[in-house]
Amino acid sequence: MSGARPIIIRRKKIVHGHHGGSWKIALADFMTALMALFLVMWILSAASQEERLAVAEYFSTPLVVALAGGDKSAASNSAIPGGGPDPVRKEGETARIDMRTQTRPTDEQRRFFMDLQRRIEEVIDADPLLKSLRSQLRFDLIQDGLRIQVLDTEQKPMFNLGSDVVLPYMRDLLRAMAPLLNELPNELSISGYTDSLQYAGGTQGYSNWELSVERANASRRELVAGGLDPDKLLRVAGFADRAPMPETQPNDPLNRRIELLVFFPEVAENVRHPTVLAGQLGSPTPTSARQQQGEQGKPVDQFLQGIQKTLRSE
Template identity: 70%
Template structure:
């Protein structure tokens, strides 16, 4: 048994917990947030000082899905990221060939810049005329697969033609004759098409109808362009579509569907209109197209009768 003087003191060690800070991770997150916020306000500022054409181009870029941008907005088939080819190694058939042909028919970046320049020149010419400046809201510019489309829209307050006739309104005449010299400076050929709403004539389609009216209005526009200095040799097509091609998200009776469309054609589109592809005697239709054809019953040949 040990003596009291031999007892060793009991030492209790307590570990002191120090609450350290979380490091600099929050600083990085804050810096990223501030950078993104600054970029956001920079984009807003750039849009506020940009022209209407630039903002329209940015909106069109972000509103076009990637798959539509690749295929020209009209893709049928699979949604695979890697399009399949045809039965041959050159991919001359199948989905890959379809995408390649659609890409070739889309306007190139050079064509887009060219058509944007044409649009700006037309808008500047209209802006200089106080009377034509009021018609700017009735004009639409957009780029289609055929080329630059200029739509001249009708309204009840300011119609482009006399009601139910091809008589051109004075301001429409002035507008077409102002555009004519600018179109005449271009090497591209022009297509003119007339459109109506779905309000029929009293006689229906048996007599003078929206078909004749749309065609007559397209020809009346042609005459005004030529009177303004447009070269008739650059005109490739004049057509009337009646009420068969409505504007998206509009009622059939909406006056905005009464319109004239001028299309500055891409060279390859103009060539395709002049020389449409004709299938040779040995060509075959696709299966789905062949199934859609209806085989008409053959009529028996009339038998010859003996004269009486």
């Protein structure tokens, strides 16, 4: 047996291959992006309304303008020039740009309105009697201009209930705002709003329509008494309870409010001279009107002719 060959058992060693840790890189990228997202959300939540508008203005600027400079309102977002029947003349692009510049405030207008808001708030905060009304003021930059809303509350109503008598603190607030509004060249409108509580007589007699208009007109008188140039007023209107505040019930006291709207110049021009759209519906031509009247009058003529024949036969 000494010459027998030894039995050799070969055992294959299994080695687990290393994947290089690529999943760690993917996880790190994901965590970095998530941290950046939460950081942006935190910054936006802590930013003021003016800072948010500035950020929105920055991201709305086309890249070509940001890199090369120039007028952002004249830049096109389209890779195809023009868009009208003649791409070289850019007729379609011109129409689109005109619409955008009319519905979007310029940086200068935005700065003027932000300065007006700041100065109004400073005047109110400096007066102990008016400071309690700070929470009833709301400023919004909308498509037509700067909207200043004075809201009513149960504790601090602006008018006597159901009347246009301005209460003393509301009068002082309007008169304090008048000189600041007078410094801007922009024209403005005054609108009155009410809640849905109706008068006993309903809408047949004195109603919320008359009340909203009279409250707006009473506010106009207080502004003029405070130094506002009467020529700056372009419109005084009342909307009754037809335009409630968002996310409020129709009878909510917040719907009793006065709205001052400082117009953009182009909006004021459109209010003064409304634009006539091409292809408007016109009145029928005299010929077609006569034809229509003749067709509608045929049964009447036939009826009259029948009466005349009956009278002659008798």
